[in-house]
Amino acid sequence: MISDAAEYPVNLYPSEQKTGDKARQLRSPKYVQLSTAAAITLGLIPGKMYRTPCTHCLNLLVTYPEGCRANCTYCGLARHREESRSYNERNFIRVDWPTVDYDELLQKIEQKADQGQFQRMCISMITHPSSDADTFTLLEKWTARVPHIPVSILSNPTTLEYNDLLRMKALGTDIFTVALDAATEEIFERTRGKSVDSPHRWEKYWQVLKWAQEIFGAAKFGAHIICGMGETEKDILNLCQKIKDMGGHNHMFAFYPEQGSMMEEWPAVDRGQWRRVQLGRYLIDYRGVFVEDMQFDAQGRVTHFSLEESELENIIQSGLPFRTSGCPGNQADDISACNRPYGDSKPSDILSYPFAPNEEDTKQIKSQMENN
Ligand code: SF4
Numbered sequence: 498m499i500s501d502a503a504e505y506p507v508n509l510y511p512s513e514q515k516t517g518d519k520a521r522q523l524r525s526p527k528y529v530q531l532s533t534a535a536a537i538t539l540g541l542i543p544g545k546m547y548r549t550p551c552t553h554c555l556n557l558l559v560t561y562p563e564g565c566r567a568n569c570t571y572c573g574l575a576r577h578r579e580e581s582r583s584y585n586e587r588n589f590i591r592v593d594w595p596t597v598d599y600d601e602l603l604q605k606i607e608q609k610a611d612q613g614q615f616q617r618m619c620i621s622m623i624t625h626p627s628s629d630a631d632t633f634t635l636l637e638k639w640t641a642r643v644p645h646i647p648v649s650i651l652s653n654p655t656t657l658e659y660n661d662l663l664r665m666k667a668l669g670t671d672i673f674t675v676a677l678d679a680a681t682e683e684i685f686e687r688t689r690g691k692s693v694d695s696p697h698r699w700e701k702y703w704q705v706l707k708w709a710q711e712i713f714g715a716a717k718f719g720a721h722i723i724c725g726m727g728e729t730e731k732d733i734l735n736l737c738q739k740i741k742d743m744g745g746h747n748h749m750f751a752f753y754p755e756q757g758s759m760m761e762e763w764p765a766v767d768r769g770q771w772r773r774v775q776l777g778r779y780l781i782d783y784r785g786v787f788v789e790d791m792q793f794d795a796q797g798r799v800t801h802f803s804l805e806e807s808e809l810e811n812i813i814q815s816g817l818p819f820r821t822s823g824c825p826g827n828q829a830d831d832i833s834a835c836n837r838p839y840g841d842s843k844p845s846d847i848l849s850y851p852f853a854p855n856e857e858d859t860k861q862i863k864s865q866m867e868n869n
Pocket residue numbers: 554556617618619620649650651674721748822823824835
């Protein structure tokens with residue numbers, strides 16, 4: 498525990514302090530994990546984030562000492578890491594996710610410890626027998642106590658049924674998303690399906706996406722997609738178009754080889770590929786461009802975005818396509834309240850910008866984009 502003294506009135510447990518009997522007690526719904534960025538924004542841990550003062554989304558994760566029961570090859574929480582690490586030492590994405598008492602956290606939010614920074618809260622589910630029920634409990638408490646901050650659910654389709662989505666909606670969920678992650682069925686199967694002894698099924702994920710489309714409606718559902726797991730640019734942009742055509746949004750993540758995961762040796766996403774995919778996704782989601790009008794080479798790389806050069810240049814210069822993509826906040830000009838600072842890259846080599854890129858950044862983005 499970092500401290501329960503006045504300076505840190507919330508009991509907070511970073512990974513290295515989640516050991517022994519205490520670790521066994523740290524389970525949802527009494528406890529949740531939160532991103533390091535959210536903990537800093539709330540003043541729960543000391544620290545500063547590089548070039549950005551805060552995050553605008555309170556990202557939470559349900560937590561259990563026995564961990565996630567799925568076995569995704571790229572994930573820091575996966576079951577296969579049991580042999581090498583205890584659950585408490587496994588990371589969700591890249592950085593530590595400390596654990597806090599949920600009621601104490603709610604109290605902090607009621608006291609406005611975030612100083613009005615949070616525009617959204619998000620609950621990430623995992624594959625665990627208690628995850629559905631605990632998500633309902635967390636959600637219900639949140640909407641009763643902090644109704645002014647909207648909630649996103651990053652769902653686990655494997656354990657969800659149609660009525661669960663109805664219930665989430667009734668309890669006040671604003672946006673419902675599916676962590677599809679893989680851009681194609683083949684990649685899904687290879688990274689998180691039967692072949693790696695994981696319970697997830699491509700068909701079920703699409704079934705839940707269709708339920709989300711029906712229950713939550715246009716612009717209120719979406720998918721998380723990881724770029725760089727073996728798909729082509731054409732594959733991933735085709736998927737973005739499909740989700741967009743359904744009325745949803747695409748939230749893009751750069752593949753990062755998580756240490757200790759089965760894909761730790763897989764190369765980090767190619768920078769040129771990533772920048773073109775970021776741009777293509779933005780054009781599809783926000784500028785009415787269709788993937789069918791883009792041009793691709795024989796390797797599936799984008800060669801033309803179907804816009805006049807000057808228009809494309811203006812869009813690139815705006816920096817918007819290269820910012821973190823995620824659920825919106827309450828600012829009309831905000832592309833994503835969920836800015837997940839350094840969730841998919843190091844501050845020294847930023848892939849998803851949690852702030853507006855400056856001139857130097859844009860120069861680098863352009864030179865990366867021109868590389869094949
Ligand atoms: S984009 Fe952010 S807020 Fe939205 S579901 Fe994903 S993690 Fe949650």
